[in-house]
Amino acid sequence: MSQMVDEHGTLVGTANPFPGLRPFKIEESHLFFGREGQSDEVLLKLSKSRFVGVIGPSGSGKSSFIYCGVLPILYGGFLTDASPNWEVVVTRPGAGPIDNLAESLLKTVKDYNAADVEDKKIKRTIVSTLLRSSSLGLVEAIQQSRRKEDINYLILVDQFEELFRFKDGTDPNSVNESLAFINLLMEAVNYEDSPIYVAITMRSDFIGECAQFPELTRKINDSHYLIPQMTRDQKRRAIEGPVAVGNAKITPRLTQQLLNDLGDNPDQLPILQHALMRTWSYWAKYRDYEDEPVDLKHYEAIGTMSEALSMHANEAYDELDEEQQRICEILFKAITEKRGENFGIRRPTRLNEIASIADVSEADVVAVLEKFREPGRSLLTPAYGIELGSKSMIDISHESLMRIWVRLKNWVDDESEAVQMYLRLAEAAGQYQVGKAGLWRPPDLQLALNWQAKHKPTLVWGQRYHPAFERTMIFLEYSKKEFDTEQRIKELEAKRKLQRARVTAIVFGTLAGIALIAFVYAFMQQAEAKRQADLAKLNEARALENEAKAVEAQKIAEVERDKADAARKIAEDAQLAEAEQRKKAEENERRAKEQEEEALRQKGFAEENAIAARKAEGEAKVNEKLANENAAKAERERYLALAKAMAIKSKELGNDLNLEGLVAQQAYKFNKKYGGYEFNSDVYGGLYTALKNWGDPLTKSLEAHTNGAARALETHGKGNHIYSGGSDGKLIRWNYAGGQWVAEKLVDKQGEYLFFSIDTSPDGNWLAAGGLYPANRDANYAELYDLRNSSAPAKKIPGFKSNIENIHFTPDGTGFYARDNS
Numbered sequence: 001m002s003q004m005v006d007e008h009g010t011l012v013g014t015a016n017p018f019p020g021l022r023p024f025k026i027e028e029s030h031l032f033f034g035r036e037g038q039s040d041e042v043l044l045k046l047s048k049s050r051f052v053g054v055i056g057p058s059g060s061g062k063s064s065f066i067y068c069g070v071l072p073i074l075y076g077g078f079l080t081d082a083s084p085n086w087e088v089v090v091t092r093p094g095a096g097p098i099d100n101l102a103e104s105l106l107k108t109v110k111d112y113n114a115a116d117v118e119d120k121k122i123k124r125t126i127v128s129t130l131l132r133s134s135s136l137g138l139v140e141a142i143q144q145s146r147r148k149e150d151i152n153y154l155i156l157v158d159q160f161e162e163l164f165r166f167k168d169g170t171d172p173n174s175v176n177e178s179l180a181f182i183n184l185l186m187e188a189v190n191y192e193d194s195p196i197y198v199a200i201t202m203r204s205d206f207i208g209e210c211a212q213f214p215e216l217t218r219k220i221n222d223s224h225y226l227i228p229q230m231t232r233d234q235k236r237r238a239i240e241g242p243v244a245v246g247n248a249k250i251t252p253r254l255t256q257q258l259l260n261d262l263g264d265n266p267d268q269l270p271i272l273q274h275a276l277m278r279t280w281s282y283w284a285k286y287r288d289y290e291d292e293p294v295d296l297k298h299y300e301a302i303g304t305m306s307e308a309l310s311m312h313a314n315e316a317y318d319e320l321d322e323e324q325q326r327i328c329e330i331l332f333k334a335i336t337e338k339r340g341e342n343f344g345i346r347r348p349t350r351l352n353e354i355a356s357i358a359d360v361s362e363a364d365v366v367a368v369l370e371k372f373r374e375p376g377r378s379l380l381t382p383a384y385g386i387e388l389g390s391k392s393m394i395d396i397s398h399e400s401l402m403r404i405w406v407r408l409k410n411w412v413d414d415e416s417e418a419v420q421m422y423l424r425l426a427e428a429a430g431q432y433q434v435g436k437a438g439l440w441r442p443p444d445l446q447l448a449l450n451w452q453a454k455h456k457p458t459l460v461w462g463q464r465y466h467p468a469f470e471r472t473m474i475f476l477e478y479s480k481k482e483f484d485t486e487q488r489i490k491e492l493e494a495k496r497k498l499q500r501a502r503v504t505a506i507v508f509g510t511l512a513g514i515a516l517i518a519f520v521y522a523f524m525q526q527a528e529a530k531r532q533a534d535l536a537k538l539n540e541a542r543a544l545e546n547e548a549k550a551v552e553a554q555k556i557a558e559v560e561r562d563k564a565d566a567a568r569k570i571a572e573d574a575q576l577a578e579a580e581q582r583k584k585a586e587e588n589e590r591r592a593k594e595q596e597e598e599a600l601r602q603k604g605f606a607e608e609n610a611i612a613a614r615k616a617e618g619e620a621k622v623n624e625k626l627a628n629e630n631a632a633k634a635e636r637e638r639y640l641a642l643a644k645a646m647a648i649k650s651k652e653l654g655n656d657l658n659l660e661g662l663v664a665q666q667a668y669k670f671n672k673k674y675g676g677y678e679f680n681s682d683v684y685g686g687l688y689t690a691l692k693n694w695g696d697p698l699t700k701s702l703e704a705h706t707n708g709a710a711r712a713l714e715t716h717g718k719g720n721h722i723y724s725g726g727s728d729g730k731l732i733r734w735n736y737a738g739g740q741w742v743a744e745k746l747v748d749k750q751g752e753y754l755f756f757s758i759d760t761s762p763d764g765n766w767l768a769a770g771g772l773y774p775a776n777r778d779a780n781y782a783e784l785y786d787l788r789n790s791s792a793p794a795k796k797i798p799g800f801k802s803n804i805e806n807i808h809f810t811p812d813g814t815g816f817y818a819r820d821n822s
Contacts, residue, residue, distance in 0.1 A: 016284075017242035018277035021270050021309075021397040022378040023063035032068030033241030034234040035061070039069040042225045046154075046197055049223035051189045053160075054201045056227035058399055059270045062201040063158050065227060070199075074154065083150040083195065090156045093163040094382075095350065095393045097181040101155075102127035105141055131184060138184040139194045152195040155185065160202040164209040166348055166393050179213070186215045230269070235259055238269075239276065246280070249293035254279075257296060261305045270398045271305050277376070278302040278312060309404040313379055316371045317407065327368050330358040332408055334464075335394055338416035346399060352390040356460040362390060369394065419465050421451045426466040429475035439479040448476055636674040643670035647686030657693055664690040704732045704743035706750075711771075712758040725755030725769055731785070746790055753783075757806050760787070761813040768816045769794075770804030777802060782818050 017031045024032050046052040056062045077084025091097075091104035102124050106112040112123055130144075131137035142153050163178050188196040202210075204226070210216050230238065239258055243250045258275070262268050283298040303311045320328055334354050337347040351369075355362045366388050372379040381395045382388065402408055425448055431437035440448060462469030646667035653660040664686035670676070671683045692699035702724070709728035715721070722734040722741065729749035734741045756771040770782040780800040786792050802822040809816040 015246075016277055016280050016376070017246040018273050018280055019064075020274045020277040020376065020378050021401075022383060023061070024068045026067045026071050029068035029072045031242045031245055032064060034230050034238035035065055035069050038065070038228070039073050042066075042070050042199075043073060045223040045225060046199060049189075049219065050197045051219045051223050052199050053220045053224040054199065054227060055204050055207060055220075055224055057205070058203050059268065060227050060229070061269055062203075062227055066156060066158070066199065066201055071154075071156075083152050085148065085151045086154060087151050088154045088156055090158060092159045093157065093166065093178075093181065095166045095348075095391055096177070097163055098131050098177060098184070099124065099128050101138070101181070101184070102131055102141075105145065109145055132180065135180075135183040135187040136191065138188040139191050139196065142188075142194065142196060152197065154197045154199060155188065157185070157198070157200040160200040161206040161209075162348075162393075164206055165346070182213050182216050186219065189219065229264070232259060235262060235272075239272070242276070243280075243294060248280075248283075249291075251293050251295045254294060254296045254299055257299065258305070268305070268400070271309060271400050271404070274312070275299070275302065275305045275308045278308045281376070306404070309401060310406050312377065313372070313401065313405045314407065316377060316379065319371055320368060324364075324368050324371075327358050327360055327364060329411055330354070331365065331368060331394070332396075333411050333415040334461075335396060336402055336408065336412050336415070338412050346395055346402075348393040348395040350390070351388060351392045351394055353460060354394060357458055357464075359458060418451060418455045418457070421448060422457065422462060422472065423466060425476060426468055426472045429468065429472045432475055433471065439482050440476070441479070441483055445476075445479050445483055449480060452476065639670045639674040640676045643667040643674070643676060644680070644682045646670070647680075647682045650686040651689045654689075654693055657690070660693060661690040700741070702734055702741050702743065704734075704745070705730055711754075711756045712769075714758050714760055714767075716760045716764045723758055723760060723767060725758045725771070727754040727756070727771075729753050729755070731755060731758070731767075731769060733787075733790075746785065747794070754803075756803055757818075759808050759816065761809045761816075762811065763813055766809070766813070768807050768809060768818070770800075770807040770818045770820075772803035780804065780820065782807060784816075 019025070019028065019031075042052055042054060054062050054066060071088060074086055074088070087108055089101075089104045089108060091101045094100050105127060106120075106123055112120065115123065127141055130141050133140075138155070146153075163181065185198050188194060189198050207220070210220055236255060236259060239255055240250055258272060261275075262272050279294060279299045279302055282302050283292075283294045286298070286301070302308045317325060317328060331354050334349045334357055335347055337345050351362055351365060355365045358365065369380055369388065371377075373381070373384050375384055378384065378397050379401060381397050382392060386392075396402065402412060424444075425440075428437055428440060432439065457469070457473075459469050462472065466472070644667070646663050650660050650664035650667060653663060667686050668683050671680055676683065688699060702722070705724065705726040706728040709726035709730075710724050711727050712725040714723045716723075720736040722736075724732050724734065729747075729752055730745060731747040733744045733746055735744055736742075751774070753773055754771045755769050758767060758769045760767050765786065765788050767785040767787055768782060769785065773780045778801045779798065780802060781796045781798040782800065782804055783794040783796055785794050797818075800818070800820040800822070802820040804818050804820045807816060807818040
């Protein structure tokens, strides 16, 4: 048999009959052996209830059994009470069960597969919206796409446990989508007028999750098939059957070894399929001759079942460059998790989250993924050929990879330790925040710092395990800073202690030397002869010792000199800094003084301006007052001039006595009102002329004094009297009676006294007279007369040394004052 082998070790024209970790496909049913006769019971349950749940442990071959055991019989038309025409819609819940169901429904439509990307997106959106519109969305979607009336639809939900594994319990939308997806399936099964059947495959350890959906629970209880464990003969057929289909042979000893290695654990079936796939590939590439059977040496070459998967994964890992290997480690740590001592579980994670944890692009992650899901490997899901997107859930194809791949086991352990350290840190940070714990110190601090340096945790990674990532990292940073500060303080203290110890050692060394010298000297006194020899040796030892001490002293001196130099430099720097600060202070002080002087100068300017303003204001007021006074004076002078002119004019109006009198009177009023001279001759001349023309008695001459000697005249309002005095020595009282003034001589001192001034008291009872006593001017006097008793002699008031020109009573009449010309 001549066959060619390609670069992957696969026979050209004879494909590898073993799928590896992935399940068998429907087109590989001719390679599926070991479960013959088990499909009938499943079909019977499906026919009866239109629903069946194929349940079994991980790795028991549930998906392969459905694809290669049930579906071929279904397509053959062997289902009772149903049309022989079937349309099988295969879907997996993944992270978006309804969207994935819509995609699977559309793949059964021919024009969808031929459409471009944009049209496919539109069609998916339409079908997804229809499915979400009501619980009968699946029925309506199938009715709209149904090509013939006699077509039955089987909705095969493979890996049904993904509905629970990929569900985010904290996301209400995720919980609601799971419920909506199950309602679509249950309503479709219960809808009598629709030929829709539903089959699911699910791991038995998720059966408890179904209890939260009552209708699903009832359906599973009524119609489920627990896939049985394969017997040893069935396992043998599963090994030898595909080899025979591949037109090859397998030695009985290899079959026996495989069965022994497989044991009774159904979880090992995928490991068996993977080991057979690898053994076949190795045999096809390295067999010694054409008809050589697949033997034990080929099986051992790939590492047997115990190491084949690990070696295969290492091959994929070794094909990566250094950066891709780093991404690979982060990827597998993200999708796995350690529970308990030696119990690892899968942790499906979205592609975009893995990229964020690794701090790389999604394309970089996809490049690594392709190495592990390419044909012949299938170590990761989604399977090869399924397009990856940001929300694609990345998962390992089988839990056995975590147990067998040594590198992954180490990664899982390392990740578990990292998570434990992170959680410890997060808890300590929380306790520290509320004041219930302190900052970390060695050895915990050093372990945490080592963890941080090794794992370089990111925000996305940390929040997968504890939300307070930023607080945790700040706590670690504060702990490190606090410890570093304490260490620096301790180092400085240790240096000071070492310095003190050195000084102490020098002092005690010196004392020891002195004591040794004293001892040697005493010993030399006791042994004179021996002393000379010992002295030489002692001197030699002393020289060496002194040399060592000198060297040590020199070192100490150098250290002290260095310290002194350092201290001097520090002092010089401090002096320079002080000088600079003093210079700046002096400069600031100088500027402050300048600013103060400028402020004072400005203040002086302001005060001067204020004084000048006040002075100007005062001058303005003075000038205003002066102007008002000048104006008043000018007005006064004008009216006085007018009064004088009117008085003079009145004398010219003798032909009109009334007008003459009015003008003369007004002239008098103007003169009096505007402060004219009281005895203005023009004013009184006008009055006199007017009164004289009227023939008024006042204008008549009162003649009683000799030769015009009248010198003083006084009137009083209380009586119709006029008093006059003259240089002829007479005092006369003029009484108005009968229209005439009659003279009454009160005093006649002719030659004895001359009267120059007289005045009456306000009450009219007294008259004071002053003048000159000719006989003795220096013995001059004034006289006071009682007008109520004219015969009473006058009272003389001496003390004047010259003639008295003015004499006046005080306003209250209690006294008078007189002025002489001395």
